[in-house]
Amino acid sequence: MKRRTNGDGCVKKLPSGSHRWQITLGFDEHGRQILKSGTEKTKQDAERARVQALADHSRGLLPVPSQVKVGEWLSRWCALKRANLAPKTHANYQYVIDRHLIPLLGHKKLQDLKPSDVRAAYVHLADRGFSKSLLHQARVILRQALQEAVFDELVARNAAEVARLPSFKRSQTARALDTAEVTAFLRVASEHRLGRLFAFVLSTGLRRGEVCALRWVNVDLERGILRVRENVTVVHGKAVLGAPKTEAGVRDLHLASDTVALLREHRREHGVSPNGYVFTNARGERLYPDSLTKLAGKLAQRAKLGDVRFHDLRHTYASLMLARGVPMEVVSEKLGHSRPSTTADIYRHVFAEEHERHTLDLTELLTPVPLKIRSAAKRVEDVDADEPAA
Numbered sequence: 489m490k491r492r493t494n495g496d497g498c499v500k501k502l503p504s505g506s507h508r509w510q511i512t513l514g515f516d517e518h519g520r521q522i523l524k525s526g527t528e529k530t531k532q533d534a535e536r537a538r539v540q541a542l543a544d545h546s547r548g549l550l551p552v553p554s555q556v557k558v559g560e561w562l563s564r565w566c567a568l569k570r571a572n573l574a575p576k577t578h579a580n581y582q583y584v585i586d587r588h589l590i591p592l593l594g595h596k597k598l599q600d601l602k603p604s605d606v607r608a609a610y611v612h613l614a615d616r617g618f619s620k621s622l623l624h625q626a627r628v629i630l631r632q633a634l635q636e637a638v639f640d641e642l643v644a645r646n647a648a649e650v651a652r653l654p655s656f657k658r659s660q661t662a663r664a665l666d667t668a669e670v671t672a673f674l675r676v677a678s679e680h681r682l683g684r685l686f687a688f689v690l691s692t693g694l695r696r697g698e699v700c701a702l703r704w705v706n707v708d709l710e711r712g713i714l715r716v717r718e719n720v721t722v723v724h725g726k727a728v729l730g731a732p733k734t735e736a737g738v739r740d741l742h743l744a745s746d747t748v749a750l751l752r753e754h755r756r757e758h759g760v761s762p763n764g765y766v767f768t769n770a771r772g773e774r775l776y777p778d779s780l781t782k783l784a785g786k787l788a789q790r791a792k793l794g795d796v797r798f799h800d801l802r803h804t805y806a807s808l809m810l811a812r813g814v815p816m817e818v819v820s821e822k823l824g825h826s827r828p829s830t831t832a833d834i835y836r837h838v839f840a841e842e843h844e845r846h847t848l849d850l851t852e853l854l855t856p857v858p859l860k861i862r863s864a865a866k867r868v869e870d871v872d873a874d875e876p877a878a
Contacts, residue, residue, distance in 0.1 A: 496542065499534045502527070507534035511541050520828050524641060556642055558601055559594025565633040575728050576721035584625055588613060596641050598634075606630060606651035614654045617873035619804040623653050663800045666806035669793055682783065684754045685767045686801065691747045693805035693823050695797050697721050698737070699776040701729060703764040704755070711750050714741045716824065720777055806831060 497511030510525040524541055528534040562585045570578050572577035592609040593601065613623055613854060630648035637643045670690060677683040689699060692714065708715075716739050719732045732738050743751075750765070761772040769775055781798045788796030802823070809819045820828040 492600065497538050499531060499538060501531070507531045507877050508587060509534040509538035509541070511538060547805065551694075552617055554649070556598045556637075557594060558596050558598055559590040561598055561637060561642070562589055562594070562629070562633050566629075567634055569632075574721065574730060574733070575723045579723045580625065581629055583670075584622065584629055588622075588626060589629065593630075598637055601634075601643075603647050603649075603651040606648050609655050610651065620653075627651075627653060635772070662762065662803045663796060665796070665800065665804045667808075669791075670761045670804060670808075672791045673717075673788060673793060673796070680783070681770070682767065682780075684750055685785070687750060688747065688767075689798075689801045690805055691744060691750070692741060693802050693809075693819075695719065695737075695824070696777045698732065699767060699790075700727070700777050702766045703845070704760055704766055705764055705808040707766060709748055709752060709753060712743045712745070714743055715739075716741065720774070722777050727774070729774075732824060734824065734826055736821075739821065739824050 489683075493729075497509060499507055499509045501507050506527050506529050508525060508527045509522055513524050526534075526537055526541070528537055566578070566581050566585055569581070573581065589609070592612060593605060596605060606761060610623055610626070613626065627648065630651075631646065634643065634646045634648050638646050674683070674687055674690070677686040685699060688694075689722070694716070697719040698716055700720040702714075702716075703718070706715040706717055707713075716732055716737060718729060719737065720727050720729050724726070754766070760770045763772075765774050765776060767775055784796060784798040784801065788794065806819055809822075810816065816828045816831055820831040823831060825831050
């Protein structure tokens with residue numbers, strides 16, 4: 489091993505042929521060296537990595553692990569993640585870190601953090617009445633941030649990886665309107681200048697921000713295709729135009745003939761705004777997402793439907809499509825979900841009519857249904873026939 493003075497570290501060739509570099513960051517409270525190391529394919533690369541690590545350490549970019557606290561690391565991690573997150577997601581992460589995680593865990597050192605500490609933080613948030621959604625977000629942040637600390641060799645394990653969330657009673661906050669409720673809602677909505685917007689959402693399942701961001705340039709009425717390419721989110725009270733929520737959110741939707749007719753009529757009546765948005769406010773400006781939420785609630789109250797969120801119209805679209813037998817995979821793609829399981833878990837609502845349709849008496853359940861089933865022997869023969877010769 490080639491040694492250097494003044495804590496410069498060393499480079500050592502490994503039996504595999506690669507080279508391992510190592511430097512000393514300092515000493516712990518017991519006088520033991522705190523080391524930082526890595527492996528490179530060549531000696532030249534290892535030397536370069538060693539020198540870079542020393543330079544980073546001298547500039548404070550490679551802190552001594554025992555001195556890094558959870559709050560400091562979370563803030564640093566969130567700042568580095570900013571470039572890879574949507575503005576609203578980053579704002580939510582920063583809020584959860586500043587408001588909840590730092591007050592509960594920020595004072596602890598990274599190396600001292602235990603799964604029981606993380607679990608206690610989750611329980612504290614749950615006991616104070618915070619939602620399951622917030623706890624899930626806190627868990628995602630902690631797991632990602634601490635995993636980054638593992639990769640940087642600041643800690644040996646991810647304390648949030650095995651810390652489980654407390655149990656929650658299953659609650660149904662989302663609502664899907666049935667056909668009679670949809671009819672009542674649209675009857676009231678038709679009296680408003682944005683009435684067609686709500687009919688459009690119930691026909692396409694678009695997100696609130698996707699509707700606000702929709703431009704005529706992305707609507708092909710001749711071919712009946714809508715291209716979802718932009719989304720508006722609200723970050724710290726300000727509407728921000730950006731890409732759709734996920735990669736799967738970038739999608740082309742085929743429009744039904746009555747939806748095409750609705751858009752044609754809307755364009756004839758309102759024309760095309762200077763900025764090209766399909767739906768605008770009375771001044772011809774892009775809609776503010778939160779205003780749609782308030783308007784949906786007011787229209788639902790007038791229709792005597794109780795509390796209805798704008799997002800419930802998206803739930804309604806998904807549930808009505810699935811109730812009509814549209815394959816889950818198709819509905820998932822139309823909604824812009826990455827996985828059909830998301831659609832099934834969140835947006836599937838079973839209507840009373842479906843319960844009635846699938847209620848069978850004992851006689852029906854016991855009546856043999858002729859099924860054509862291949863014998864086990866036949867299946868074995870088929871498998872054997874497909875198997876390659878030994």
